[in-house]
Amino acid sequence: MNEKAKESHRKASRKYNETKEGKETRKKAYQKYRSTNKHLNKTLQRMYGITLSQWQEMFEKQKGCCAICGTHQVELKITLNVDHCHETDKVRGLLCSGCNKALGLIKTNVRTAKGMVKYIDNCC
Numbered sequence: 001m002n003e004k005a006k007e008s009h010r011k012a013s014r015k016y017n018e019t020k021e022g023k024e025t026r027k028k029a030y031q032k033y034r035s036t037n038k039h040l041n042k043t044l045q046r047m048y049g050i051t052l053s054q055w056q057e058m059f060e061k062q063k064g065c066c067a068i069c070g071t072h073q074v075e076l077k078i079t080l081n082v083d084h085c086h087e088t089d090k091v092r093g094l095l096c097s098g099c100n101k102a103l104g105l106i107k108t109n110v111r112t113a114k115g116m117v118k119y120i121d122n123c124c
């Protein structure tokens with residue numbers, strides 16, 4: 001295909017993509033892509049610098065459970081989150097959404113975490 005034909009094809013594709021049918025086709029293609037391991041692998045590499053294999057190794061090492069509360073993946077609505085240090089970008093482990101959010105809220109402050117444990121122990 002020569003350059004003129006390629007450009008003509010691109011224009012036709014862009015025009016088709018703006019139609020309702022084109023948008024629906026693109027949406028389905030994107031959803032299909034998102035459900036693949038290829039997408040997951042790229043996302044893990046882009047966001048955390050790890051491969052899907054490394055994620056699976058962590059998952060196996062943690063026996064499919066959150067590293068903090070121990071809730072198993074089958075009990076969770078969403079996949080275990082990759083927890084990482086925001087200062088060093090080092091991946092620490094896989095956490096359930098609740099534990100990941102809690103760590104973020106206390107800004108991974110050990111003193112605060114210990115204070116929370118002490119507070120809970122004294123209350124109950």
Ligand SMILES: [Zn+2]
Pocket residue numbers: 066067068069070071095096097098099100
């Ligand atoms: Zn948890």
